[in-house]
Amino acid sequence: MTATRRGLLIILSSPSGAGKSTLARRLRTWDADIEFSISATTRAARPGEEDGREYHFVDEAAFKAQVSHGGMLEHAHVFGNFYGSPRAPVQATIDQGRDVLFDIDWQGAQQITNSALGAHTLSIFLLPPSIRELRNRLEKRGQDDAETIARRMEKSWDEISHWGAYDFVIVNDDLDETEEKLKTIISATRLRRSQQPGLTEHVRHLQSEFEELS
Numbered sequence: 596m597t598a599t600r601r602g603l604l605i606i607l608s609s610p611s612g613a614g615k616s617t618l619a620r621r622l623r624t625w626d627a628d629i630e631f632s633i634s635a636t637t638r639a640a641r642p643g644e645e646d647g648r649e650y651h652f653v654d655e656a657a658f659k660a661q662v663s664h665g666g667m668l669e670h671a672h673v674f675g676n677f678y679g680s681p682r683a684p685v686q687a688t689i690d691q692g693r694d695v696l697f698d699i700d701w702q703g704a705q706q707i708t709n710s711a712l713g714a715h716t717l718s719i720f721l722l723p724p725s726i727r728e729l730r731n732r733l734e735k736r737g738q739d740d741a742e743t744i745a746r747r748m749e750k751s752w753d754e755i756s757h758w759g760a761y762d763f764v765i766v767n768d769d770l771d772e773t774e775e776k777l778k779t780i781i782s783a784t785r786l787r788r789s790q791q792p793g794l795t796e797h798v799r800h801l802q803s804e805f806e807e808l809s
C-alpha cells in the first residue's frame with residue numbers, strides 16, 4: 596500500500612517541571628518524522644536557551660501583531676508572559692505527513708483540540724508522581740530562581756486540574772517507562788483511520804482484485 600499518512604498534532608502538557616521538555620527531546624531523537632513546534636514567547640531567555648531553538652523570543656508588540664494577523668494556531672498568557680504556536684510551520688509539517696509535537700499548556704491544548712485541526716490531534720498529559728517530587732525537579736533543573744519556582748508551584752494545581760480533558764494521561768515516575776508509553780501511544784494513534792488518507796484507495800484496489808478473482 597502506497598498511502599501517505601496524515602501528520603499528527605501531538606500535544607504534551609503538564610505542570611511545569613513534570614518532564615515535558617525532557618521527553619519531547621527524547622521523542623525527537625526517536626523519530627525524525629516528529630518536528631518540534633517552536634513557540635514564540637515574550638519571556639526572557641534562560642541561560643543556555645537560544646533564540647529559534649527553544650523559543651522565538653519576541654517582544655509584546657511583535658507577539659500581538661502575529662496574533663492579530665492570524666499567525667498563531669493558539670496562544671495564551673502563562674506565568675505573566677505570552678506564549679503562542681506559530682501556525683505556518685505546523686501546517687507545512689503535517690502537509691508532508693509528518694508530526695508536530697507541542698509543549699504547551701492546557702489553554703493551548705484546548706484551542707488546538709477545538710480548531711479545524713482537532714481531528715488530527717493527540718493530547719497527552721503528564722502527571723508528577725507527587726507534588727514534593729515536582730518541586731524537587733524544578734529545583735534540580737536549576738534554571739529558575741526561588742521566586743519563579745514558587746510561582747510555578749503555585750500554578751501547578753491549576754494546570755493539573757485540566758488533566759481530564761486529555762486523550763491520555765501518564766504519571767511520569769520512571770523516565771524510561773514514560774518514554775516507552777509515549778512511543779506506544781504515538782505509534783497506535785498514527786494508525787487511526789483518520790490518519791491514513793490512502794485507506795479508501797487501498798480498499799478500492801482490494802475490491803477490484805476481489806472481483807477479478809471471484
Ligand code: ADP
Nearest residue numbers: 611612613614615616617732736767768769770
Ligand atoms: P517541564 O518541561 O515539564 O517543565 P523538564 O523536562 O524541564 O520539565 O523536567 C524538569 C526536571 O525534572 C529536569 O531536570 C529533568 O531532568 C527532570 N525529570 C524529568 N522527568 C523525570 C523523571 N521521570 N524522573 C526524574 N527526573 C525527571
Ligand code: 5GP
Nearest residue numbers: 634670671673678679680698699700702703
Ligand atoms: P516555560 O517558560 O517553562 O518554557 O513554559 C511555561 C509554560 O508555558 C509551560 O507550561 C509550557 O508548556 C507553556 N507553553 C510554552 N509554549 C507555549 C505555547 O506556545 N502556547 C501555550 N499555550 N503554552 C505554552
